[in-house]
Amino acid sequence: MSRRSLSSVFIATPLGLALLASFAANDASAYCRMTTGGGAQVGEQACVEIGAPLFWNDPCLSYAVDGRGSVWMELNEIEDSVNAAFETWETAACPGGSTPNLVFKPSMQPSSCKRPEFNTVGNVNTIAFLDPWEDPCRDQDDLPYDPRAFAVTIVWHNTTTGEILDADMMINDLRFVPGGSAGGPYADCPDTGCVGADADLRGIVTHEAGHFIGIGHCNPIDKDDPDDPCVVATMFSMAERNAVEKRSLAPDDIDAVCDIYPPGNLDESCTAIPIGGLELNCETTESGNPIACDEPGATSPSNGGCSCSTTQTPADALWATIAALIGLTVTRRRSAGHGARS
């Protein structure tokens, strides 16, 4: 989406914001949606309802698995697991027998991108395994990803409309050490359950793919009830390490995806192009030169954008939000002349 069209959205829909701010998941269901505001689900509190719910405006989506794969699985095995995970959401049986208006088109080529990014020009929704478990672009003084995390999905979105702009899935490729660090071995486990220390990649990615399309963790009525609609859902916030149940959707997950992406006309003939165009390589230029992590952004203060931060002190937050509402854009990282984006 161009900056101009974003500005139009901000101006044209201010009154809708108030409604969006109070938007929540279907009260009759346990599922929750991710929102622009985020926040914690605490205790008996139901879904977080701050801000606009996240969604893909054009749900014909592409993704690519990083070609360097994982130490635990062959690339084709990873792709099979990942494809099966996304397909699970795509083929959910909505009421009436149709499927959600959602199409996933895996890239024919793997990505070369272990950086979770969103750029104005050229992006890829990348799925990458990281060893070491850290952002390759982090400064030495910055801490790596949480050692207890097996995977993180980073969702870039428009803070006003909730439109998802890009999503990247990073998976910890270290070895799991109980009481130490998270990680593999990963496998596409048998339907009867994982063997040994394996964790089910398909199940993990199915859960993360739920976040990828804007679904948050569901809200159980009784988390200790094994039959609770949320507890049995893929989007429940807890799971057994070697279980495979997360790879298949429960009715609550199906409610979520069918409500957010109600059956429509989208089919496999759609064209899945990330915002800004597809660029599978975010690490090197076409000529093979490495792309520095701190290259200047395509949208800078000098050409009409602003480099600004949001705060939550009332005065600053006020200004920050106004800045967002009038469509001033944030500095982005890369110039259009360089190919790589995520």
Next chain:
Amino acid sequence: MLDGGGGGPQHWEMLRFPLLPLIMGPIVVALLSATPADGSVVEGLELEELAAEADRIVLGRVLFSESFQRKDGQIWTWHRIEVEREIRGTAPDEDEVIVETMGGQIGEIGMRVEGEASFQVGERVLVFVHGGGPYAAFRTVGMGQGVMRVRREKGVDTVRQSREGLLLVRRDAEGGLKRNFGALPEPERLDAFLSRLRQITAQQGARR
């Protein structure tokens, strides 16, 4: 302002529309409480593990949150927490800790990571943090697991743990599924919980 090493916050370079607050006020109010950051598959931690991995454990109140963009374009957020009580870690000349989380909002662009810790300005929290120091921000232990919320319920200060991130349960010694897991599976009175926590940290301190 301290520098977490990532380049620090980038500050305003615009905003010359004095009447806009009046026009946009109602909308802005709806958005003011937005908090940044929260996908994640994370190992579930018991309280002993949470405490063992924490360099500091602090009861405090969230004063302020501010998002910034790192040089690689990622959005992170710093949260200033006013220290009310220090359960672990001594910082006699510091009455605040800065906690850093992945995600945040800058202008119309937001970055979210489900499972990351989140904070609301004004809320009372018990945080388990590591890393950091005088000139660097801390991170929560186990992402969202490292934050517990303190709320007044029925006249009693009660502490609760958020459900953030996908926690992977471990089996117990007999191979059975541990259902009632996590550092704080059920809400607890704050005073009782702090007492229990102090016992744990004292035992761990003796082992350290």
